Amino acid sequence: MIPLIDVKAQYAPLIPQLKERIGEVLESGRFIFGPEVEGFEREAAEFLGVPFALGVANGTDALVLSLEAMGVGRGDEVICPAFTFYATPESIARAGATPVFADIDPATMNLDPEDVAAKITLRTKAIMPVHLFGRPAPLAALAALGVPIVEDAAQAFGAAGIATTGVCSTFSFFPTKNLFALGDGGLVACTDEAVADRLRMLRFHGSLDKRTHELVGTNSRLDAIQATALRVFLPHLPGWNAARREAAARYAELGLGDAVELPADEAGHVYHLFVVRSPDRDAISARLKEAGVASAAYYVTPSHLQPAMQYLGYKPGSLPETERAAAENLALPMWGGIGPEAQRLVVQTVLAAARVAA
Ligand SMILES: Cc1ncc(COP(=O)(O)O)c(C=O)c1O
Known part of the structure; x- marks a missing residue:
């Protein structure tokens, strides 16, 4: 796993x-x-x-x-x-x-x-x-x-x-x-x-x-x-963050971008999570689970639609880019020290899932 x-x-x-x-x-x-x-x-x-x-x-x-x-x-x-x-x-x-x-900028x-x-x-x-x-x-x-x-x-x-x-x-x-x-x-x-x-x-x-x-x-x-x-x-934090950045670059090198939208890189990004986007998010996530790879969708119900925030009067559609990101995002395995072998399995599984979904 x-x-x-x-x-x-x-x-x-x-x-x-x-x-x-x-x-x-x-x-x-x-x-x-x-x-x-x-x-x-x-x-x-x-x-x-x-x-x-x-x-x-x-x-x-x-x-x-x-x-x-x-x-x-x-x-x-x-x-x-x-x-x-x-x-x-x-x-x-x-x-x-x-x-x-x-609302958010969909690129970032x-x-x-x-x-x-x-x-x-x-x-x-x-x-x-x-x-x-x-x-x-x-x-x-x-x-x-x-x-x-x-x-x-x-x-x-x-x-x-x-x-x-x-x-x-x-x-x-x-x-x-x-x-x-x-x-x-x-x-x-x-x-x-x-x-x-x-x-x-x-x-x-x-x-x-x-x-x-x-x-x-x-x-x-x-x-x-x-x-x-x-x-x-x-x-140790600078080394851990550098290792996260290397792992993010490796995901791109392994061809993950052929199946899902990768997070655009920028120098200051420390990849607390490695979050990709795909309209087929749930199918990819299910396939990863079958292959023994954890993944997680974040903020699936964004804050403006949470029950406790209903008094503010937001409705589905109030924040279109937020809601699209909530439906499409998927965090893939990432930590300072994740190895190429694990990343290769993640990428192969995502590529296979995307082929089935296409
Ligand atoms: C964006 C953001 N804000 C605030 C918090 C709250 O931090 P804590 O769990 O330490 O209270 C977290 C994390 O849990 C977070 O991710």
Whole structure:
């Protein structure tokens, strides 16, 4: 069986180092905040090229806390894609604001800046692009619209050119992400000191000293054991991402593009997922399953059609390119270290399935 992603293949060589470093945390007895969390925040900020980085409990909290720290709330609108994980618009609603969905560019499956421009109103307080599947969203074109940006970078740690445009950029360290923890974890990269200061308080009950509570916040912390694992993994991330890019190039070389539409390559793309498109998606997926190859269709019901978002009034047909991508996309096996043999089987099976479907 070829899985969609083999996380353990990536971290297995690092298990001895993880045991040693986590052992040190056990000896220290310091599990919340402390030197490991501060160390990871420092190293992540340097890696991303931002002045501030704050660990939080997960990527969803990172989004909600970013909006709150920027003062986005009731009565405000935030424009985001609907072709994304549901946490993107959910965070906007959790912050008390209204998600406004813009359509995607079919060539990239990222936000279409023209449709975003058409949806800006006097209430628009932020644009929340998603670097979907590891491909950087069109930040320059979105920034030119003059609205503050929150980058949902959950799927894109290590992608080129991200995290320095947004006031906040958020990351998830869910174990399948390009940079991952051994459980849940998240991070906010921030380019604005006042926003970073508010976020630091919001993640800890609105307080800096545990005595005076200046804001109504929450409890959302990255813990020391996760920070330790992230510090072990971060130096390996460029190599893992390079291996993903090599695997993406290999899929093209093996002729996969004869059967399905390949994701157009661009230098900054880190292929969190390798997502192809085909009108015969379901037939191809079924054939792969028979051959022992995992595949997955993502966001089949896009966010604007989710039951919880019906109050916003979108209908099938509201976002045509989003809905087409939802019907056609298929993620194929991808991780840092997937080998040519596995990829050859994937490609042969997809080619055979496409021939039957044609
Ligand atoms: C685009 C996107 N945004 C937000 C999240 C939420 O992150 P988490 O699961 O860490 O809360 C995820 C991942 O799960 C995601 O893929």
